[in-house]
Amino acid sequence: MPIPNTTEDPVAHPAALLREMVRIRCVEEELADFYRDEQEMRTPVHFSVGQEAAAVGVCAALRENDLVYTGHRSHAAYLAKGGDLTGMVAELYGKETGCSNGRGGSVHLTDRSVGFAGSAAILGEMISVATGAAWALAQQGSSQVVVTFFGDGASEEGVFHESLNFAAVHRVPVIYVCENNAYSISSPLSARQPANSPGTGITERARAYGITAERLDGNDVALVHEATRRATAHCRAGLGPYVLELDTYRWREHVGPGFDTGIDRPEPEVEQWLERCPVRRGTAALQASAPDAQEPTAQEPTAEELVARWDAEFRDEARRAVAAAKAAPYPTADRLTDGAYGRPAVAN
Amino acid sequence: MSRTLTYWQAIAEGTVQAMEADPSILVAGQNVDDHKGSYGTTRPAFERFGARRVVDTPNSENAVAGICIGAADQGLRPLVVHTRADFMFLAMDAMINLASKWRYMYGDKGGVPVVMRGVVGRGWGQGATHSQSLHATFGHFPGLYVAAPASPADAKGLLAAALQADTPVVLMENRSLYPIEGEVPEELTPVPFGVGRLARHGTDVTVVAASLMVHEAERAADLLARQGVSVEVVDVRSIRPLDEDLICESVARTGRVVVADTSWARYGFSAEVAAVIAERIPGELRAPVRRITPPDCPAPVSWPLEEAFHPSAAKIAEACLDLVGSDGITVPVLTGVDAGFSGPY
Numbered sequence A: 001m002p003i004p005n006t007t008e009d010p011v012a013h014p015a016a017l018l019r020e021m022v023r024i025r026c027v028e029e030e031l032a033d034f035y036r037d038e039q040e041m042r043t044p045v046h047f048s049v050g051q052e053a054a055a056v057g058v059c060a061a062l063r064e065n066d067l068v069y070t071g072h073r074s075h076a077a078y079l080a081k082g083g084d085l086t087g088m089v090a091e092l093y094g095k096e097t098g099c100s101n102g103r104g105g106s107v108h109l110t111d112r113s114v115g116f117a118g119s120a121a122i123l124g125e126m127i128s129v130a131t132g133a134a135w136a137l138a139q140q141g142s143s144q145v146v147v148t149f150f151g152d153g154a155s156e157e158g159v160f161h162e163s164l165n166f167a168a169v170h171r172v173p174v175i176y177v178c179e180n181n182a183y184s185i186s187s188p189l190s191a192r193q194p195a196n197s198p199g200t201g202i203t204e205r206a207r208a209y210g211i212t213a214e215r216l217d218g219n220d221v222a223l224v225h226e227a228t229r230r231a232t233a234h235c236r237a238g239l240g241p242y243v244l245e246l247d248t249y250r251w252r253e254h255v256g257p258g259f260d261t262g263i264d265r266p267e268p269e270v271e272q273w274l275e276r277c278p279v280r281r282g283t284a285a286l287q288a289s290a291p292d293a294q295e296p297t298a299q300e301p302t303a304e305e306l307v308a309r310w311d312a313e314f315r316d317e318a319r320r321a322v323a324a325a326k327a328a329p330y331p332t333a334d335r336l337t338d339g340a341y342g343r344p345a346v347a348n
Numbered sequence B: 001m002s003r004t005l006t007y008w009q010a011i012a013e014g015t016v017q018a019m020e021a022d023p024s025i026l027v028a029g030q031n032v033d034d035h036k037g038s039y040g041t042t043r044p045a046f047e048r049f050g051a052r053r054v055v056d057t058p059n060s061e062n063a064v065a066g067i068c069i070g071a072a073d074q075g076l077r078p079l080v081v082h083t084r085a086d087f088m089f090l091a092m093d094a095m096i097n098l099a100s101k102w103r104y105m106y107g108d109k110g111g112v113p114v115v116m117r118g119v120v121g122r123g124w125g126q127g128a129t130h131s132q133s134l135h136a137t138f139g140h141f142p143g144l145y146v147a148a149p150a151s152p153a154d155a156k157g158l159l160a161a162a163l164q165a166d167t168p169v170v171l172m173e174n175r176s177l178y179p180i181e182g183e184v185p186e187e188l189t190p191v192p193f194g195v196g197r198l199a200r201h202g203t204d205v206t207v208v209a210a211s212l213m214v215h216e217a218e219r220a221a222d223l224l225a226r227q228g229v230s231v232e233v234v235d236v237r238s239i240r241p242l243d244e245d246l247i248c249e250s251v252a253r254t255g256r257v258v259v260a261d262t263s264w265a266r267y268g269f270s271a272e273v274a275a276v277i278a279e280r281i282p283g284e285l286r287a288p289v290r291r292i293t294p295p296d297c298p299a300p301v302s303w304p305l306e307e308a309f310h311p312s313a314a315k316i317a318e319a320c321l322d323l324v325g326s327d328g329i330t331v332p333v334l335t336g337v338d339a340g341f342s343g344p345y
């Protein structure tokens, strides 16, 4: 099914941004509980809890036919781009109804009907693939842009530098979104990059390739959204690639549903970042922007009331997706080699 | 003197002892210094020697391989750890195009003693890009030593040999082996490359295997012993050089062979073993060679598919029965693809 070819760049209302963040938060928290308690999702998962503003702010600025490629931490971008929730959850359960038919798992999600082209587990890989996709689209005269999400750790791979160089030379309409959560598993950024001295950060390295780059508070969804609108306008104007470095923090352990506070990361640091919760800040921002912020009337719910309502709605949606995934069939062993050369395709 | 250690403890102990004996050895890899410390294998070395000799590297496999080759050229012995062997594809250029050829191309007497460990994931949906066994891939190239130890003693002994060798070495470790226990010598005793071991004596059929498949072969042998079928298990230990004599002697005795491997049949370890037998002792085979390997597709995540994908003791036992012609016997189903690992992640 072809994706509609829109020409408008979307502007999201603060309430819409907040609602989407709440949705992703609720889905991931619910999934984490099921994952931990039942151990039926047999696939390593990298939750984005705490990092929702990045995926939401960026994807809300994209057209439906713009494309997204991500690394391993992919659930939030998949959902924010409009990826089918039941397909994602079924994928985590390894079911035939999964978005990758249960073959790929959490780190290989795809929903091409909404422009979520794919996620991949090998660090940095999709940075080059997204660059190539954008290059191809531009050559074919398309106005689509391509976005790739990756972490601070992936920016250490050679492929990051090689891709940026290529994109700069060929003016490729690709937006590189680095979710800088300051860690690569247990390893702090300061142990891996000279990012603490001026002029050496990820953004500055991008600028050295002549690429327009911005570093911003990645937990402020409105800021992220505005910056992405600048980035898409830049790309669509034929001005080449754009880099967004978003400072953020993951709340859970690197892989799995648990927490690594006090083990891999110091408690005060975690506490400080919990204070900067993107959902709570989005709620406050929405409340502040309401015309009658001082005295909410009986008809107009406060931002907090809205969030509570959405919270219930989305936790229910998540649980229904889990129930559907559990009820769905596993792939049968006789179809093990489907999709290999000379065999029928996996998906019907 | 020996005592019981797990596979990971044996590697951890061997690393510390080798570093004590040789100050030029250093460990490099992602997160080698954290509390998990590469499944426990590098943490004791970090506690003992600190961050100068146990180095948490940036996520830069390509450059780190070259950096360690340079360091080896100038007197150090880097031990590079990859928490998944799949990441070693990024290191292959330096290892294959340079390290493996160093001694030959430059007429260098020494070569570059880089040792690279790669962990092979298995179970809990490790999937297509986190469960590949690259022993045959690396074994293809002249100039590298490659080993895939099955027992804790060999994990320590082959690491010791690697850290004393002049050549670059690749060691493959299946994650499912880490909790497995065995007798391990207290001293740092190198196990020579190119020398296999008879893991079990038998008379009816030989199973040739490496790494995790040695354990699956032994489980199969246990099953079949109860049915009156006697299985010999050859643990090659090192992939290159390969102990061809041990393989051929065993197969000449039993006349039947199953090669079991965690990697694919095409151009793989099982193909090489079959070729060696076909070249050296074609007349000794009483039945065609059988290969038990993953099917010709990437590793799936979905649990039932994963169970079906991985070669198992039951599949090895079935192949052995087929070869000895015992139609009437059925093999009990053994579930669980993980010999030692029980998840999650």
Ligand SMILES: Cc1ncc(C[n+]2csc(CCOP(=O)(O)OP(=O)(O)O)c2C)c(N)n1
Pocket (backbone or CB within 6 Å): A046, A072, A073, A121, A122, A123, A150, A151, A152, A153, A154, A155, A181, A183, A184, A185, A254, B030, B059, B061, B087, B090
């Ligand atoms: C080439 C490669 N090397 C190492 C890994 C193992 N690995 C998976 S995620 C990860 C951390 C990446 O950190 P970052 O890019 O900052 O992303 P984050 O997990 O923080 O979102 C590592 C080292 C990998 N998947 N691929």
Ligand SMILES: [Mg+2]
Pocket (backbone or CB within 6 Å): A151, A152, A153, A179, A180, A181, A182, A183, A184, A185
């Ligand atoms: Mg990170």
